Amino acid sequence: MAILSCKNLNVQYDNQVALKNVNFDLEDGDYLCIIGDNGSGKSTLMKSILGLVTPKSGSIQYGAQLKNHDIGYLPQQTIVQRDFPASVYEVVLSGCLNKRGWRPFYSKEEKQRALNNLKKLKIEHLKDKCYRDLSGGQQQRVLIARALCASEKILLLDEPVTGLDPVTTQHLYEIIEELNRDYKMSIIMVTHDMNSGLEHATKILRLNKEVVFYGTPDEYLCFTNSCHHIGAVKHV
Numbered sequence: 001m002a003i004l005s006c007k008n009l010n011v012q013y014d015n016q017v018a019l020k021n022v023n024f025d026l027e028d029g030d031y032l033c034i035i036g037d038n039g040s041g042k043s044t045l046m047k048s049i050l051g052l053v054t055p056k057s058g059s060i061q062y063g064a065q066l067k068n069h070d071i072g073y074l075p076q077q078t079i080v081q082r083d084f085p086a087s088v089y090e091v092v093l094s095g096c097l098n099k100r101g102w103r104p105f106y107s108k109e110e111k112q113r114a115l116n117n118l119k120k121l122k123i124e125h126l127k128d129k130c131y132r133d134l135s136g137g138q139q140q141r142v143l144i145a146r147a148l149c150a151s152e153k154i155l156l157l158d159e160p161v162t163g164l165d166p167v168t169t170q171h172l173y174e175i176i177e178e179l180n181r182d183y184k185m186s187i188i189m190v191t192h193d194m195n196s197g198l199e200h201a202t203k204i205l206r207l208n209k210e211v212v213f214y215g216t217p218d219e220y221l222c223f224t225n226s227c228h229h230i231g232a233v234k235h236v
């Protein structure tokens with residue numbers, strides 16, 4: 001069953017086209033990697049899914065499993081975020097903010113949820129540390145735990161391994177794969193790392209404002225091979 005459907009999505013900034021007629025269905029439990037050159041519309045698609053940009057036409061439709069359209073989101077990290085002066089537990093708990101409505105305090109369930117997510121990301125021992133004193137890889141885990149407080153069904157990650165060393169990158173990919181395999185979370189990840197996409201993802205979406213390719217990693221390999229021979233482009 002589709003957890004998310006992108007239907008004839010067109011997005012423009014002023015008069016500049018950022019996404020043109022984008023169509024795809026994400027099935028529950030899929031692990032989707034979005035790839036494409038700089039400026040091909042990857043972040044714009046993420047923002048569209050999050051409802052942060054208004055399409056010129058078309059729509060994103062959410063499956064019934066996504067109550068309140070709750071989506072966990074790990075944005076690209078900025079220098080300011082890296083220096084955030086709060087404890088790991090506070091940062092993770094703040095992921096529950098959009099569920100709180102007007103209540104001034106976190107509920108028992110929200111606090112338990114934050115603790116469970118620290119456990120899922122294997123960072124319980126960092127709970128009382130200051131976020132800004134952590135390594136880049138540890139900070140990414142904290143932010144993923146925070147994103148899981150917003151949704152346990154679907155997680156969006158925008159270039160999550162940027163700036164991490166190869167070993168830390170591998171560990172982060174393992175954690176993301178675990179969330180997909182063991183906790184049945186749907187994953188949408190923007191990446192420039194094609195190898196990891198082919199290794200871990202169930203679906204690949206290649207953008208160049210339009211959909212250049214959408215299918216499985218195996219189909220993508222056939223597609224790129226046939227592309228080299230005949231210059232073919234698969235439109236979906």
Ligand SMILES: Nc1ncnc2c1ncn2[C@@H]1O[C@H](COP(=O)(O)OP(=O)(O)OP(=O)(O)O)[C@@H](O)[C@H]1O
Binds near residue numbers: 017041045
């Ligand atoms: N807020 C904005 N206002 C105007 N133009 C924008 C805005 N955000 C993105 N664009 C333009 O829309 C196009 C798509 O940008 P987008 O950031 O979605 O691409 P991207 O594939 O994520 O790029 P990158 O790999 O560099 O992060 C680009 O031409 C970009 O300059």
